[in-house]
Amino acid sequence: MYRYDAIDKEFLTDRSNEFRHQVGRRLAGELSEDQFKPLRLMNGLYLQLHAYMLRVCIPYGTLNVAQVRRLAWIARTYDKGYGHFTTRQNIQFHWIKLRDAPDILDALAEVDLHAIQTSGNCIRNTTSDPRAGATAEEIDDPRVWSEVIRQWSTLHPEFSYLPRKFKIAVTASAKDRTAARVHDIGLALRRGRDGTLGFEVMVGGGMGRTPFIGQTIKEFLPATRLLSYLEAVLRVYNRAGRRDNIYKARIKILVSSLGAEEFGRQVEEEWAQIDAARADLPDTELARIRAAFIQPGLEVLPAVSDSYEAARAANPALARFARNNVSAHKALGYAIVDVSLKAHDATPGDANSDQLDAIADLAERFSLGDIRVTHEQNLVLPHVKQSDLPALFEGLVAVGLATPNINLVSDIIACPGLDYCALANARAIPVAQSIAQRFLDADRAELVGELKIKISGCINACGHHHVGHIGILGVDKKGEEYYQLTLGGSGAEDASIGKILGPGLNADQVAPAVDRLVEVYLAERQGEERFLDTYRRIGMTPFKEAVYVDAH
Amino acid sequence: MSTLIKFTAGGATEVDNGFVYVIDGEPVPQGADIIVSLGRIKAEGEALLASGVRVGVQIEPAEAVEDLAELLPRLALVALAFPKFRDGRAYTSATLLRQRLGYSGEVRAVGDVLREQAYVMTRCGIDAFVPADGSSADEWARSAGHFRHVYQTAADGRTPAYAEPGRR
Numbered sequence: 001m002y003r004y005d006a007i008d009k010e011f012l013t014d015r016s017n018e019f020r021h022q023v024g025r026r027l028a029g030e031l032s033e034d035q036f037k038p039l040r041l042m043n044g045l046y047l048q049l050h051a052y053m054l055r056v057c058i059p060y061g062t063l064n065v066a067q068v069r070r071l072a073w074i075a076r077t078y079d080k081g082y083g084h085f086t087t088r089q090n091i092q093f094h095w096i097k098l099r100d101a102p103d104i105l106d107a108l109a110e111v112d113l114h115a116i117q118t119s120g121n122c123i124r125n126t127t128s129d130p131r132a133g134a135t136a137e138e139i140d141d142p143r144v145w146s147e148v149i150r151q152w153s154t155l156h157p158e159f160s161y162l163p164r165k166f167k168i169a170v171t172a173s174a175k176d177r178t179a180a181r182v183h184d185i186g187l188a189l190r191r192g193r194d195g196t197l198g199f200e201v202m203v204g205g206g207m208g209r210t211p212f213i214g215q216t217i218k219e220f221l222p223a224t225r226l227l228s229y230l231e232a233v234l235r236v237y238n239r240a241g242r243r244d245n246i247y248k249a250r251i252k253i254l255v256s257s258l259g260a261e262e263f264g265r266q267v268e269e270e271w272a273q274i275d276a277a278r279a280d281l282p283d284t285e286l287a288r289i290r291a292a293f294i295q296p297g298l299e300v301l302p303a304v305s306d307s308y309e310a311a312r313a314a315n316p317a318l319a320r321f322a323r324n325n326v327s328a329h330k331a332l333g334y335a336i337v338d339v340s341l342k343a344h345d346a347t348p349g350d351a352n353s354d355q356l357d358a359i360a361d362l363a364e365r366f367s368l369g370d371i372r373v374t375h376e377q378n379l380v381l382p383h384v385k386q387s388d389l390p391a392l393f394e395g396l397v398a399v400g401l402a403t404p405n406i407n408l409v410s411d412i413i414a415c416p417g418l419d420y421c422a423l424a425n426a427r428a429i430p431v432a433q434s435i436a437q438r439f440l441d442a443d444r445a446e447l448v449g450e451l452k453i454k455i456s457g458c459i460n461a462c463g464h465h466h467v468g469h470i471g472i473l474g475v476d477k478k479g480e481e482y483y484q485l486t487l488g489g490s491g492a493e494d495a496s497i498g499k500i501l502g503p504g505l506n507a508d509q510v511a512p513a514v515d516r517l518v519e520v521y522l523a524e525r526q527g528e529e530r531f532l533d534t535y536r537r538i539g540m541t542p543f544k545e546a547v548y549v550d551a552h
Numbered sequence: 553m554s555t556l557i558k559f560t561a562g563g564a565t566e567v568d569n570g571f572v573y574v575i576d577g578e579p580v581p582q583g584a585d586i587i588v589s590l591g592r593i594k595a596e597g598e599a600l601l602a603s604g605v606r607v608g609v610q611i612e613p614a615e616a617v618e619d620l621a622e623l624l625p626r627l628a629l630v631a632l633a634f635p636k637f638r639d640g641r642a643y644t645s646a647t648l649l650r651q652r653l654g655y656s657g658e659v660r661a662v663g664d665v666l667r668e669q670a671y672v673m674t675r676c677g678i679d680a681f682v683p684a685d686g687s688s689a690d691e692w693a694r695s696a697g698h699f700r701h702v703y704q705t706a707a708d709g710r711t712p713a714y715a716e717p718g719r720r
Contacts, residue, residue, distance in 0.1 A: 005720040007701050007713045014699045022668065031668075035685075038638060039668055121638070151703040151713070157675035158647050158706065161640025227704075238644050243613075273652060278705050285714040292720075 001062045001370065002147050003292045004112045011154075012109040015116060019043045020102035027099065042122060042160070044115030045101055049422050052096040055118040056108060060128035060146035060170070061089030061373040065360045068371055070111045072356035078104055082352040085341060087413060087464055088125055088167070089373040090118055094420050116154060121162045123153035123234070127169035127178045130372035133296070134382035136330035137173035139189045140197055144290045145226065146170045148281060151289075152227050159234045163241035164249035166234070174493065179375055181205045181214045181495035182467055184251045185233060190220055197223040203233060203263065204255030207461035211497045212252040217264030224286070228279035232271035236263070296368040296383050301333025305386035317404075318393050320442060324404040326389065335386050337367070339379040339396060340403040340411060344436035347429045348414040349377030351401075358399040366392045376413055376452075378406065409451045409518065410436035413464050417457030417474065418481070424457035426474025426481035427507070431455055434511040448518055451531045454489075467491035469532045470514060471498040483510050487517070487543055488535050502544050516546040556660070557689045559679040564693035569682060571608055571629070573662075587631050590615050593623060601626050610662065613641035617648050624655050632678065634663035643676045650677035650707035670695040677707030 019039070026036040040046075044055040056071070063071075071091060075083045078100050079093040086092055096104070108114055117124055126146040133141050149168055153159070159166070169178040172189040180186030186202035198220040205214025221229050233251075240258075242248045255263045312319045327336040339359065342348050351359070359379060363371045366388045367381035374380060384392055396402035405411045412435060415421065417428030432455055439445050454468030458475075465471035471486035482504035489498030505513055518531070520543050525534045535543065556569035573587045574580055580588075585606040593600065593609045600607050606628035611617050613633065620630065630649060632642040642661070649655040660680035661673050667687040674696040681692060701713045713719060 005718075007716060007719060011699065011701050011703070011713075014701075018698050035637075035666060035668070121640075154703045155671070155699070156704055156706075157672040157708075158643045159640070160672050161638055161643065161669075163640075235644055239641055243639060243641075275651070278651075281714065285719075288714070288719065 001064055001294065002059075002143070002289070003294055005292075009109075009112065012112065012114050015043075015114060015155075016102065016105045016109045019105055023098065023102050038120055038161075040101075041120040042117060043101070043105065044118035045096070045098070046119060047422070048094065048420055050420070051094065052098055052101065053420070054093045054096045054101060054104060054115060055086070056091050056093070056113060056115050057118045057125050058090050058113075058373050059150050060126050060132075060143055061130050061375075062132075062143060063371040063373065064111075065364045065369045065371070067111045067113055068356050068360040068363070070107060070113065072353040072360070074104055074107060075356065076353040082350050083356070084347070084416060085349040085351065085373050085377045085379070087375050087377060087415075087462065088118075089127060089130075089375055090125060091373070092416075094416070119165075120160075121164050121166075122160050123149075123156060123162075123166045123168065126150060126153075127167065127180075127183065127375055129171055129173060129177045130374040130380045131177065131327075131336055131382060132172065132372075133293070134329055134334075134336050135173060136328070137175060139172050139191050140223075141290075141293065142170040142172040142189060143293060144286075145187070145189070145199075145223070147289050147293075148226065148286070149230070152230070152281075159238060162234070162238055163243045164246065164251075166237075166251065168230075176491075176493040176495075177374065179464070179467065179491035179495075181493075182207055182211070182464070182491050183214065185230070186214045187226075189223075192220055192222075199223060199226065201229065201233075204252040204260065205495075206250050206252040207464060207466045208250065209247060209459040209461070210253065211461070211466040212256060213495045213497065214252075215255065215260035217260055217267060224283065225276065225280055227281055228274045228276050229267070229271055231274055231279050232267045236266050236270055240266075296370060298331045298334065298368075298383065299385075301331070301385065301387075303332045305333060305389075308386040308389050311390040315390070317397075317402075318390060320446070321393055321402055321404040322389065324408065324446070325406045329383065333386055335384050335389060337381040337384045337389070337392065338374070338406040339381060339401050340405050341378050341401070342405055342411050342436065343400055343403045344410055344440055345433065346400075348412050348432050351379075355399045355401055358395065359401070362392055362395045366395075376411065378411070404442065405445060407450045407452065408445045409439045409448055409453060409514070410445060411452070412436065413452075413454040413468070415455070415457050415462035417455075417463075421457060421462075423460055424474065425459075425476035426457050426483065428455045428457040428463055428472075428474060431472060431474070431483065431507060431510050434507070435514050438511040438515055448522065449530060451518070452490075453514065464491060465489070466497050467495065468498060469530070469535070470517060472510060475504060477504065481507055483507065485510075485513060485517075485547070487540060488532065490532060494532075499540060501540065502548050513547045516549075517543050520546045554682050557681045557683060557687070557692050558658075559674065559693075559696075564689040564696075566689045571606070573610065573631075585628065587629070590619060594619070597623060608658075608660070611642070611645055613639050613645075615645075617645040618653070621653055624649075624653060624657070627657060629658035629660050629680070630655065631660045631662045634661060634665055634669075637664040637666050637669055643672060646673070646676040646678050647707045667691055667695045671698060675702065675706040675708045675710070
């Protein structure tokens with residue numbers, strides 16, 4: 001991962017000291033809550049239903065062993081012994097005391113972590129591919145460009161008080177694991193005809209109460225011109241984005257009202273006036289950042305590990321885990337391992353301190369010390385020798401982290417919902433658990449195959465329900481929790497917004513409804529079709545009829 | 553008279569805010585240095601600038617600072633209004649004044665101007681502040697200069713981290 005130098009470390013120290021000073025002023029009554037709010041938010045501190053919540057930034061989802069151990073320690077020392085990984089590849093602690101926050105930030109800074117810009121109307125943590133540097137699919141390592149953006153956007157003076165929050169994703173493979181098309185800016189690495197590196201730039205994607213798929217405003221931006229172009233996009237948005245209505249303040253609304261073509265034209269006009277020599281990084285700095293990513297020491301191994309093959313043949317549980325959670329690595333003899341945080345009785349995305357410590361130990365032994373967080377609220381060990389897979393599997397089993405359900409029906413994204421969040425209308429976690437419970441039969445879940453269920457406890461859509469193959473939105477109807485189902489969404493390279501299935505269901509009806517949707521799919525699917533493909537081919541009607549059959 | 557904090561090469565100092573903001577439609581006070589709106593300078597610019605007093609213009613967040621381009625050499629200052637500290641449009645205005653329009657005179661922050669914003673304001677090229685929170689010049693300077701390193705180029709011309717000799 002990216003190696004911090006003295007400058008990066010001093011920056012975090014300064015930031016932590018500044019926040020300690022601000023908290024002191026707040027506790028002394030020198031700052032009102034209204035004045036303090038944007039300051040704490042820019043340090044990731046929210047006031048929730050029961051306590052403060054601290055959202056710690058995990059830059060583009062990459063962690064090392066020391067960092068994971070520190071997160072475990074923070075959860076144990078200052079929280080109730082667990083943390084919650086988010087759809088932004090960050091981690092949240094939900095039971096924080098304001099007076100502890102400065103000490104926590106100091107403890108984070110010691111391992112090069114922070115909570116800068118994990119909230120507030122500023123540029124947030126850049127989303128990237130959790131398989132970066134490990135997959136053969138990528139055109140270039142997206143972490144390099146994510147780090148370029150991290151540095152540029154950190155306390156950017158012109159763009160710290162935007163109309164609304166701003167999220168950027170960098171993807172580098174044909175298979176998009178970043179949900180780039182539902183970000184304010186999605187950057188897809190491309191190779192030009194002359195072999196040079198560039199980005200397809202998509203803007204105006206987003207979820208919330210008005211979901212949009214991002215639209216391409218530049219087919220090929222030379223990679224070396226990235227920062228000046230981002231400056232142009234952000235400047236047009238900072239000036240023209242709406243500030244009169246929080247629900248219309250995201251860039252998606254501006255792009256939609258101007259039209260992508262006109263928005264792109266304004267960006268080009270602005271870009272042409274920016275001094276590239278000032279705004280773009282020199283090649284030497286790009287090379288320095290690239291070199292600051294420590295390359296894992298991969299060994300030359302045979303393509304197949306005989307001991308692994310034998311263990312898999314002998315152990316059906318390992319075989320199942322391998323089918324669902326293990327993927328090809330770019331290097332022969334290695335594998336990428338997804339670690340599911342979606343055990344059927346767990347809160348999606350939660351990990352307790354013991355599990356975090358275990359992950360750190362396992363990563364140290366088996367994954368070259370590298371750990372990733374996915375936007376689907378799971379973890380990835382990116383560099384595992386095939387011959388180590390049986391031992392790693394046993395290690396994961398021991399701490400309840402070997403659930404073999406990646407991309408399956410129980411691998412559900414859910415926001416914290418009404419159990420924690422002050423904004424929520426309905427609970428999300430128990431609904432996710434009820435669905436997971438219903439699909440406990442692992443053979444059946446594998447038979448169903450890829451099915452992405454995403455649950456949000458309110459219209460703000462933190463659970464990405466708009467882009468779930470099956471989306472579930474919690475709504476409040478006269479004081480009762482109801483759930484609206486949508487079908488056909490996708491946050492991947494084939495991005496689309498789901499369509500509403502029908503009238504809302506109560507909490508008990510959701511899991512049975514999902515079951516009926518699955519039955520329709522299994523009856524109708526052709527060949528290798530996923531649930532999403534079948535829905536796209538046959539449309540809403542058969543699914544709707546199955547769920548609402550009792551209403552006729 | 554409200555306090556004005558001025559940043560100069562010699563440091564931050566508190567000085568008297570010698571300018572009177574003249575509300576649109578009100579008569580211009582005799583002999584006083586004035587700040588007027590963009591609309592007024594467009595309508596009455598020649599007369600105001602010929603009257604022998606120093607003239608500044610206040611830009612509201614929704615106004616385009618580029619509209620001042622031709623007048624800039626004759627202005628004593630440009631005031632940028634922050635009706636709410638959360639409204640960040642003036643940061644773009646300040647940046648463009650410095651980087652694009654080449655303005656080197658005083659750029660003054662007025663309105664909901666709080667010490668916690670001193671850092672971003674200074675980095676965008678704002679060099680005079682009418683604080684709304686009673687901050688002293690020392691407090692303001694400490695807040696503005698808190699960070700030993702900056703990651704990006706901006707209108708203040710500070711050397712970004714990548715150009716520091718110690719970058720590894």
